[in-house]
Amino acid sequence: MKPDTFSCFVQGVSLLNILLAEDDIRLGELIAYMLKKKGGYQVEWVTQGDDALAYALQAHFDILILDWMLPGEDGVRVASRLRQQGYNGAILMLTARDALQDRIEGLDSGADDYLVKPFEIEELLARLRALARRNFAPIQEQIVQIHSITVNLTNRTVHDGEKEIHLTPREYQLLELLIRNKGQVLSREVIFERIWGLNSDVSMKTIDATIKLLRKKLNGETEMIQSIRGVGYKLDD
Structure with missing residues:
Protein backbone atom coordinates (compact mmCIF):
# COMPACT_ATOMS: atom_id res chain seq x y z
CA MET A 1 0.00 0.00 0.00
CA ARG A 134 -10.27 14.12 17.45
CA ASN A 135 -8.28 12.21 20.03
CA PHE A 136 -9.48 8.59 20.13
CA ALA A 137 -6.08 7.21 21.16
CA PRO A 138 -5.84 5.29 24.43
CA ILE A 139 -4.17 7.15 27.28
CA GLN A 140 -1.58 4.44 27.86
CA GLU A 141 0.56 3.01 25.10
CA GLN A 142 0.29 -0.71 24.40
CA ILE A 143 3.82 -2.07 24.25
CA VAL A 144 4.68 -5.73 23.73
CA GLN A 145 8.16 -7.19 24.24
CA ILE A 146 8.92 -10.50 22.49
CA HIS A 147 12.51 -11.73 22.50
CA SER A 148 14.57 -8.68 21.46
CA ILE A 149 11.67 -7.13 19.55
CA THR A 150 9.56 -4.29 20.98
CA VAL A 151 6.21 -3.58 19.31
CA ASN A 152 4.25 -0.44 20.15
CA LEU A 153 0.67 -1.30 19.21
CA THR A 154 -0.48 2.26 19.84
CA ASN A 155 1.76 4.07 17.37
CA ARG A 156 2.43 0.95 15.29
CA THR A 157 6.22 0.95 15.51
CA VAL A 158 8.63 -1.98 15.81
CA HIS A 159 12.13 -1.82 17.30
CA ASP A 160 15.01 -4.20 17.86
CA GLY A 161 16.75 -2.48 20.73
CA GLU A 162 17.26 1.12 19.60
CA LYS A 163 16.96 0.25 15.91
CA GLU A 164 13.57 0.83 14.28
CA ILE A 165 12.36 -1.94 11.97
CA HIS A 166 10.42 -0.64 9.00
CA LEU A 167 7.57 -2.96 8.00
CA THR A 168 5.15 -2.69 5.13
CA PRO A 169 1.48 -2.26 6.13
CA ARG A 170 0.77 -5.95 5.38
CA GLU A 171 3.81 -7.12 7.34
CA TYR A 172 2.78 -5.03 10.33
CA GLN A 173 -0.83 -6.22 10.15
CA LEU A 174 0.36 -9.81 10.09
CA LEU A 175 2.67 -9.24 13.06
CA GLU A 176 -0.08 -7.49 15.03
CA LEU A 177 -2.56 -10.28 14.27
CA LEU A 178 -0.09 -12.86 15.57
CA ILE A 179 0.65 -10.76 18.67
CA ARG A 180 -3.02 -10.31 19.54
CA ASN A 181 -3.47 -14.07 19.23
CA LYS A 182 -0.16 -15.02 20.90
CA GLY A 183 0.11 -18.72 21.64
CA GLN A 184 -2.79 -19.62 19.37
CA VAL A 185 -2.35 -21.37 16.05
CA LEU A 186 -3.83 -19.31 13.24
CA SER A 187 -4.67 -21.26 10.11
CA ARG A 188 -3.47 -19.95 6.79
CA GLU A 189 -7.11 -19.46 5.79
CA VAL A 190 -7.82 -17.27 8.82
CA ILE A 191 -4.67 -15.23 8.23
CA PHE A 192 -5.54 -14.78 4.57
CA GLU A 193 -9.08 -13.63 5.40
CA ARG A 194 -7.98 -11.23 8.14
CA ILE A 195 -5.06 -9.62 6.29
CA TRP A 196 -5.91 -9.77 2.60
CA GLY A 197 -9.66 -10.40 2.65
CA LEU A 198 -11.80 -12.97 0.91
CA ASN A 199 -12.16 -10.79 -2.18
CA SER A 200 -8.40 -10.49 -2.70
CA ASP A 201 -6.96 -11.92 -5.92
CA VAL A 202 -3.56 -12.80 -4.41
CA SER A 203 -2.65 -16.45 -3.84
CA MET A 204 -2.30 -18.24 -0.51
CA LYS A 205 1.45 -18.44 -1.16
CA THR A 206 1.54 -14.72 -0.38
CA ILE A 207 1.18 -15.61 3.32
CA ASP A 208 4.34 -17.72 3.31
CA ALA A 209 6.24 -15.06 1.38
CA THR A 210 5.16 -12.34 3.81
CA ILE A 211 6.09 -14.49 6.81
CA LYS A 212 9.53 -15.08 5.30
CA LEU A 213 10.10 -11.35 4.76
CA LEU A 214 8.78 -10.54 8.24
CA ARG A 215 11.13 -13.04 9.88
CA LYS A 216 14.05 -11.61 7.95
CA LYS A 217 13.26 -8.08 9.08
CA LEU A 218 12.93 -9.32 12.66
CA ASN A 219 16.57 -10.41 12.44
CA GLY A 220 15.78 -14.04 11.77
CA GLU A 221 13.60 -14.58 14.85
CA THR A 222 12.36 -17.92 13.49
CA GLU A 223 11.40 -19.16 16.97
CA MET A 224 9.21 -16.11 17.46
CA ILE A 225 6.90 -16.96 14.53
CA GLN A 226 6.50 -20.70 14.45
CA SER A 227 5.35 -22.70 11.43
CA ILE A 228 2.72 -25.32 12.26
CA ARG A 229 3.02 -27.78 9.43
CA GLY A 230 -0.17 -28.29 7.46
CA VAL A 231 -2.06 -25.69 9.52
CA GLY A 232 -0.56 -22.22 9.73
CA TYR A 233 1.48 -20.10 12.10
CA LYS A 234 1.61 -18.96 15.71
CA LEU A 235 3.62 -16.45 17.71
CA ASP A 236 5.26 -17.75 20.85
CA ASP A 237 7.64 -15.99 23.25
Missing part, protein backbone atom coordinates in the same frame (compact mmCIF):
# COMPACT_ATOMS: atom_id res chain seq x y z
CA LYS A 2 1.42 3.38 -1.01
CA PRO A 3 1.88 5.97 0.31
CA ASP A 4 3.36 4.50 3.48
CA THR A 5 0.69 4.88 6.14
CA PHE A 6 3.27 4.81 8.93
CA SER A 7 5.09 7.97 7.95
CA CYS A 8 3.05 10.07 5.52
CA PHE A 9 0.73 12.95 6.36
CA VAL A 10 -2.18 14.63 4.55
CA GLN A 11 -3.32 18.15 5.45
CA GLY A 12 -1.73 17.83 8.87
CA VAL A 13 -3.48 14.54 9.70
CA SER A 14 -1.61 11.24 9.71
CA LEU A 15 -2.92 8.83 7.11
CA LEU A 16 -5.64 6.60 8.42
CA ASN A 17 -6.06 2.87 8.80
CA ILE A 18 -9.74 2.33 7.99
CA LEU A 19 -12.07 -0.63 8.36
CA LEU A 20 -14.97 -0.44 5.91
CA ALA A 21 -18.04 -2.59 6.59
CA GLU A 22 -20.38 -2.42 3.58
CA ASP A 23 -22.33 -5.32 2.08
CA ASP A 24 -23.22 -3.59 -1.20
CA ILE A 25 -20.40 -4.93 -3.39
CA ARG A 26 -20.43 -2.15 -5.98
CA LEU A 27 -20.60 0.59 -3.37
CA GLY A 28 -18.00 -1.09 -1.18
CA GLU A 29 -15.57 -1.41 -4.09
CA LEU A 30 -16.12 2.24 -5.01
CA ILE A 31 -15.64 3.55 -1.47
CA ALA A 32 -12.53 1.44 -0.87
CA TYR A 33 -11.02 2.50 -4.19
CA MET A 34 -11.71 6.21 -3.65
CA LEU A 35 -10.40 6.17 -0.07
CA LYS A 36 -7.16 4.63 -1.28
CA LYS A 37 -6.84 6.85 -4.37
CA LYS A 38 -7.99 10.21 -3.02
CA GLY A 39 -7.12 9.83 0.63
CA GLY A 40 -4.11 7.54 0.35
CA TYR A 41 -5.59 5.58 3.25
CA GLN A 42 -5.09 1.94 4.12
CA VAL A 43 -8.47 0.23 3.83
CA GLU A 44 -9.71 -3.19 4.89
CA TRP A 45 -13.18 -4.08 3.58
CA VAL A 46 -15.63 -6.61 5.02
CA THR A 47 -19.24 -7.33 4.10
CA GLN A 48 -20.57 -8.99 7.27
CA GLY A 49 -21.39 -7.43 10.62
CA ASP A 50 -19.75 -10.34 12.46
CA ASP A 51 -16.53 -9.77 10.53
CA ALA A 52 -16.60 -6.04 11.28
CA LEU A 53 -16.85 -6.82 14.99
CA ALA A 54 -14.01 -9.37 14.88
CA TYR A 55 -11.67 -7.22 12.77
CA ALA A 56 -12.21 -4.10 14.91
CA LEU A 57 -11.37 -6.03 18.09
CA GLN A 58 -8.35 -7.90 16.69
CA ALA A 59 -6.44 -5.11 14.94
CA HIS A 60 -5.95 -1.38 15.20
CA PHE A 61 -8.13 0.81 13.00
CA ASP A 62 -8.35 4.58 13.32
CA ILE A 63 -11.88 4.74 11.94
CA LEU A 64 -14.61 2.17 11.32
CA ILE A 65 -16.99 3.07 8.48
CA LEU A 66 -20.03 1.01 9.37
CA ASP A 67 -23.10 0.45 7.21
CA TRP A 68 -26.32 0.18 9.21
CA MET A 69 -27.92 -2.67 7.23
CA LEU A 70 -25.29 -5.39 7.38
CA PRO A 71 -26.03 -9.13 7.23
CA GLY A 72 -25.58 -10.97 10.51
CA GLU A 73 -25.02 -8.29 13.16
CA ASP A 74 -26.38 -4.96 11.87
CA GLY A 75 -24.33 -1.79 12.19
CA VAL A 76 -26.13 -0.49 15.27
CA ARG A 77 -25.57 -3.76 17.09
CA VAL A 78 -21.91 -3.89 16.04
CA ALA A 79 -21.29 -0.34 17.28
CA SER A 80 -23.04 -1.05 20.56
CA ARG A 81 -21.10 -4.27 21.19
CA LEU A 82 -17.79 -2.60 20.35
CA ARG A 83 -18.40 0.20 22.84
CA GLN A 84 -19.42 -2.32 25.50
CA GLN A 85 -16.08 -4.06 25.01
CA GLY A 86 -14.10 -0.85 25.37
CA TYR A 87 -13.46 -0.08 21.70
CA ASN A 88 -12.28 3.53 21.50
CA GLY A 89 -11.83 4.01 17.76
CA ALA A 90 -13.97 6.42 15.76
CA ILE A 91 -17.14 5.02 14.16
CA LEU A 92 -18.86 6.62 11.17
CA MET A 93 -22.31 5.17 10.45
CA LEU A 94 -23.56 4.93 6.84
CA THR A 95 -27.27 4.48 6.20
CA ALA A 96 -30.15 5.32 3.89
CA ARG A 97 -32.26 6.08 6.98
CA ASP A 98 -32.52 9.84 7.44
CA ALA A 99 -35.31 10.17 10.01
CA LEU A 100 -34.39 12.01 13.21
CA GLN A 101 -35.09 8.98 15.39
CA ASP A 102 -32.83 6.82 13.20
CA ARG A 103 -29.99 9.31 13.54
CA ILE A 104 -30.46 9.41 17.29
CA GLU A 105 -30.45 5.60 17.47
CA GLY A 106 -27.27 5.38 15.40
CA LEU A 107 -25.43 7.94 17.52
CA ASP A 108 -26.68 6.47 20.79
CA SER A 109 -25.41 3.04 19.73
CA GLY A 110 -21.85 4.39 19.81
CA ALA A 111 -21.32 6.05 16.43
CA ASP A 112 -19.39 9.33 16.41
CA ASP A 113 -20.84 10.59 13.13
CA TYR A 114 -23.66 9.74 10.73
CA LEU A 115 -23.71 10.02 6.93
CA VAL A 116 -26.88 9.47 4.90
CA LYS A 117 -26.80 7.67 1.54
CA PRO A 118 -26.40 8.71 -1.20
CA PHE A 119 -23.42 10.91 -0.43
CA GLU A 120 -20.52 12.52 -2.27
CA ILE A 121 -17.09 10.99 -1.70
CA GLU A 122 -15.68 14.45 -0.90
CA GLU A 123 -18.07 14.76 2.04
CA LEU A 124 -17.04 11.33 3.29
CA LEU A 125 -13.37 12.32 3.09
CA ALA A 126 -14.07 15.58 4.93
CA ARG A 127 -15.87 13.72 7.72
CA LEU A 128 -12.98 11.28 8.01
CA ARG A 129 -10.52 14.15 8.34
CA ALA A 130 -12.71 15.71 11.03
CA LEU A 131 -12.88 12.44 12.97
CA ALA A 132 -9.12 11.98 12.64
CA ARG A 133 -8.54 15.35 14.32
Whole structure:
Protein backbone atom coordinates (compact mmCIF):
# COMPACT_ATOMS: atom_id res chain seq x y z
CA MET A 1 0.00 0.00 0.00
CA LYS A 2 1.42 3.38 -1.01
CA PRO A 3 1.88 5.97 0.31
CA ASP A 4 3.36 4.50 3.48
CA THR A 5 0.69 4.88 6.14
CA PHE A 6 3.27 4.81 8.93
CA SER A 7 5.09 7.97 7.95
CA CYS A 8 3.05 10.07 5.52
CA PHE A 9 0.73 12.95 6.36
CA VAL A 10 -2.18 14.63 4.55
CA GLN A 11 -3.32 18.15 5.45
CA GLY A 12 -1.73 17.83 8.87
CA VAL A 13 -3.48 14.54 9.70
CA SER A 14 -1.61 11.24 9.71
CA LEU A 15 -2.92 8.83 7.11
CA LEU A 16 -5.64 6.60 8.42
CA ASN A 17 -6.06 2.87 8.80
CA ILE A 18 -9.74 2.33 7.99
CA LEU A 19 -12.07 -0.63 8.36
CA LEU A 20 -14.97 -0.44 5.91
CA ALA A 21 -18.04 -2.59 6.59
CA GLU A 22 -20.38 -2.42 3.58
CA ASP A 23 -22.33 -5.32 2.08
CA ASP A 24 -23.22 -3.59 -1.20
CA ILE A 25 -20.40 -4.93 -3.39
CA ARG A 26 -20.43 -2.15 -5.98
CA LEU A 27 -20.60 0.59 -3.37
CA GLY A 28 -18.00 -1.09 -1.18
CA GLU A 29 -15.57 -1.41 -4.09
CA LEU A 30 -16.12 2.24 -5.01
CA ILE A 31 -15.64 3.55 -1.47
CA ALA A 32 -12.53 1.44 -0.87
CA TYR A 33 -11.02 2.50 -4.19
CA MET A 34 -11.71 6.21 -3.65
CA LEU A 35 -10.40 6.17 -0.07
CA LYS A 36 -7.16 4.63 -1.28
CA LYS A 37 -6.84 6.85 -4.37
CA LYS A 38 -7.99 10.21 -3.02
CA GLY A 39 -7.12 9.83 0.63
CA GLY A 40 -4.11 7.54 0.35
CA TYR A 41 -5.59 5.58 3.25
CA GLN A 42 -5.09 1.94 4.12
CA VAL A 43 -8.47 0.23 3.83
CA GLU A 44 -9.71 -3.19 4.89
CA TRP A 45 -13.18 -4.08 3.58
CA VAL A 46 -15.63 -6.61 5.02
CA THR A 47 -19.24 -7.33 4.10
CA GLN A 48 -20.57 -8.99 7.27
CA GLY A 49 -21.39 -7.43 10.62
CA ASP A 50 -19.75 -10.34 12.46
CA ASP A 51 -16.53 -9.77 10.53
CA ALA A 52 -16.60 -6.04 11.28
CA LEU A 53 -16.85 -6.82 14.99
CA ALA A 54 -14.01 -9.37 14.88
CA TYR A 55 -11.67 -7.22 12.77
CA ALA A 56 -12.21 -4.10 14.91
CA LEU A 57 -11.37 -6.03 18.09
CA GLN A 58 -8.35 -7.90 16.69
CA ALA A 59 -6.44 -5.11 14.94
CA HIS A 60 -5.95 -1.38 15.20
CA PHE A 61 -8.13 0.81 13.00
CA ASP A 62 -8.35 4.58 13.32
CA ILE A 63 -11.88 4.74 11.94
CA LEU A 64 -14.61 2.17 11.32
CA ILE A 65 -16.99 3.07 8.48
CA LEU A 66 -20.03 1.01 9.37
CA ASP A 67 -23.10 0.45 7.21
CA TRP A 68 -26.32 0.18 9.21
CA MET A 69 -27.92 -2.67 7.23
CA LEU A 70 -25.29 -5.39 7.38
CA PRO A 71 -26.03 -9.13 7.23
CA GLY A 72 -25.58 -10.97 10.51
CA GLU A 73 -25.02 -8.29 13.16
CA ASP A 74 -26.38 -4.96 11.87
CA GLY A 75 -24.33 -1.79 12.19
CA VAL A 76 -26.13 -0.49 15.27
CA ARG A 77 -25.57 -3.76 17.09
CA VAL A 78 -21.91 -3.89 16.04
CA ALA A 79 -21.29 -0.34 17.28
CA SER A 80 -23.04 -1.05 20.56
CA ARG A 81 -21.10 -4.27 21.19
CA LEU A 82 -17.79 -2.60 20.35
CA ARG A 83 -18.40 0.20 22.84
CA GLN A 84 -19.42 -2.32 25.50
CA GLN A 85 -16.08 -4.06 25.01
CA GLY A 86 -14.10 -0.85 25.37
CA TYR A 87 -13.46 -0.08 21.70
CA ASN A 88 -12.28 3.53 21.50
CA GLY A 89 -11.83 4.01 17.76
CA ALA A 90 -13.97 6.42 15.76
CA ILE A 91 -17.14 5.02 14.16
CA LEU A 92 -18.86 6.62 11.17
CA MET A 93 -22.31 5.17 10.45
CA LEU A 94 -23.56 4.93 6.84
CA THR A 95 -27.27 4.48 6.20
CA ALA A 96 -30.15 5.32 3.89
CA ARG A 97 -32.26 6.08 6.98
CA ASP A 98 -32.52 9.84 7.44
CA ALA A 99 -35.31 10.17 10.01
CA LEU A 100 -34.39 12.01 13.21
CA GLN A 101 -35.09 8.98 15.39
CA ASP A 102 -32.83 6.82 13.20
CA ARG A 103 -29.99 9.31 13.54
CA ILE A 104 -30.46 9.41 17.29
CA GLU A 105 -30.45 5.60 17.47
CA GLY A 106 -27.27 5.38 15.40
CA LEU A 107 -25.43 7.94 17.52
CA ASP A 108 -26.68 6.47 20.79
CA SER A 109 -25.41 3.04 19.73
CA GLY A 110 -21.85 4.39 19.81
CA ALA A 111 -21.32 6.05 16.43
CA ASP A 112 -19.39 9.33 16.41
CA ASP A 113 -20.84 10.59 13.13
CA TYR A 114 -23.66 9.74 10.73
CA LEU A 115 -23.71 10.02 6.93
CA VAL A 116 -26.88 9.47 4.90
CA LYS A 117 -26.80 7.67 1.54
CA PRO A 118 -26.40 8.71 -1.20
CA PHE A 119 -23.42 10.91 -0.43
CA GLU A 120 -20.52 12.52 -2.27
CA ILE A 121 -17.09 10.99 -1.70
CA GLU A 122 -15.68 14.45 -0.90
CA GLU A 123 -18.07 14.76 2.04
CA LEU A 124 -17.04 11.33 3.29
CA LEU A 125 -13.37 12.32 3.09
CA ALA A 126 -14.07 15.58 4.93
CA ARG A 127 -15.87 13.72 7.72
CA LEU A 128 -12.98 11.28 8.01
CA ARG A 129 -10.52 14.15 8.34
CA ALA A 130 -12.71 15.71 11.03
CA LEU A 131 -12.88 12.44 12.97
CA ALA A 132 -9.12 11.98 12.64
CA ARG A 133 -8.54 15.35 14.32
CA ARG A 134 -10.27 14.12 17.45
CA ASN A 135 -8.28 12.21 20.03
CA PHE A 136 -9.48 8.59 20.13
CA ALA A 137 -6.08 7.21 21.16
CA PRO A 138 -5.84 5.29 24.43
CA ILE A 139 -4.17 7.15 27.28
CA GLN A 140 -1.58 4.44 27.86
CA GLU A 141 0.56 3.01 25.10
CA GLN A 142 0.29 -0.71 24.40
CA ILE A 143 3.82 -2.07 24.25
CA VAL A 144 4.68 -5.73 23.73
CA GLN A 145 8.16 -7.19 24.24
CA ILE A 146 8.92 -10.50 22.49
CA HIS A 147 12.51 -11.73 22.50
CA SER A 148 14.57 -8.68 21.46
CA ILE A 149 11.67 -7.13 19.55
CA THR A 150 9.56 -4.29 20.98
CA VAL A 151 6.21 -3.58 19.31
CA ASN A 152 4.25 -0.44 20.15
CA LEU A 153 0.67 -1.30 19.21
CA THR A 154 -0.48 2.26 19.84
CA ASN A 155 1.76 4.07 17.37
CA ARG A 156 2.43 0.95 15.29
CA THR A 157 6.22 0.95 15.51
CA VAL A 158 8.63 -1.98 15.81
CA HIS A 159 12.13 -1.82 17.30
CA ASP A 160 15.01 -4.20 17.86
CA GLY A 161 16.75 -2.48 20.73
CA GLU A 162 17.26 1.12 19.60
CA LYS A 163 16.96 0.25 15.91
CA GLU A 164 13.57 0.83 14.28
CA ILE A 165 12.36 -1.94 11.97
CA HIS A 166 10.42 -0.64 9.00
CA LEU A 167 7.57 -2.96 8.00
CA THR A 168 5.15 -2.69 5.13
CA PRO A 169 1.48 -2.26 6.13
CA ARG A 170 0.77 -5.95 5.38
CA GLU A 171 3.81 -7.12 7.34
CA TYR A 172 2.78 -5.03 10.33
CA GLN A 173 -0.83 -6.22 10.15
CA LEU A 174 0.36 -9.81 10.09
CA LEU A 175 2.67 -9.24 13.06
CA GLU A 176 -0.08 -7.49 15.03
CA LEU A 177 -2.56 -10.28 14.27
CA LEU A 178 -0.09 -12.86 15.57
CA ILE A 179 0.65 -10.76 18.67
CA ARG A 180 -3.02 -10.31 19.54
CA ASN A 181 -3.47 -14.07 19.23
CA LYS A 182 -0.16 -15.02 20.90
CA GLY A 183 0.11 -18.72 21.64
CA GLN A 184 -2.79 -19.62 19.37
CA VAL A 185 -2.35 -21.37 16.05
CA LEU A 186 -3.83 -19.31 13.24
CA SER A 187 -4.67 -21.26 10.11
CA ARG A 188 -3.47 -19.95 6.79
CA GLU A 189 -7.11 -19.46 5.79
CA VAL A 190 -7.82 -17.27 8.82
CA ILE A 191 -4.67 -15.23 8.23
CA PHE A 192 -5.54 -14.78 4.57
CA GLU A 193 -9.08 -13.63 5.40
CA ARG A 194 -7.98 -11.23 8.14
CA ILE A 195 -5.06 -9.62 6.29
CA TRP A 196 -5.91 -9.77 2.60
CA GLY A 197 -9.66 -10.40 2.65
CA LEU A 198 -11.80 -12.97 0.91
CA ASN A 199 -12.16 -10.79 -2.18
CA SER A 200 -8.40 -10.49 -2.70
CA ASP A 201 -6.96 -11.92 -5.92
CA VAL A 202 -3.56 -12.80 -4.41
CA SER A 203 -2.65 -16.45 -3.84
CA MET A 204 -2.30 -18.24 -0.51
CA LYS A 205 1.45 -18.44 -1.16
CA THR A 206 1.54 -14.72 -0.38
CA ILE A 207 1.18 -15.61 3.32
CA ASP A 208 4.34 -17.72 3.31
CA ALA A 209 6.24 -15.06 1.38
CA THR A 210 5.16 -12.34 3.81
CA ILE A 211 6.09 -14.49 6.81
CA LYS A 212 9.53 -15.08 5.30
CA LEU A 213 10.10 -11.35 4.76
CA LEU A 214 8.78 -10.54 8.24
CA ARG A 215 11.13 -13.04 9.88
CA LYS A 216 14.05 -11.61 7.95
CA LYS A 217 13.26 -8.08 9.08
CA LEU A 218 12.93 -9.32 12.66
CA ASN A 219 16.57 -10.41 12.44
CA GLY A 220 15.78 -14.04 11.77
CA GLU A 221 13.60 -14.58 14.85
CA THR A 222 12.36 -17.92 13.49
CA GLU A 223 11.40 -19.16 16.97
CA MET A 224 9.21 -16.11 17.46
CA ILE A 225 6.90 -16.96 14.53
CA GLN A 226 6.50 -20.70 14.45
CA SER A 227 5.35 -22.70 11.43
CA ILE A 228 2.72 -25.32 12.26
CA ARG A 229 3.02 -27.78 9.43
CA GLY A 230 -0.17 -28.29 7.46
CA VAL A 231 -2.06 -25.69 9.52
CA GLY A 232 -0.56 -22.22 9.73
CA TYR A 233 1.48 -20.10 12.10
CA LYS A 234 1.61 -18.96 15.71
CA LEU A 235 3.62 -16.45 17.71
CA ASP A 236 5.26 -17.75 20.85
CA ASP A 237 7.64 -15.99 23.25
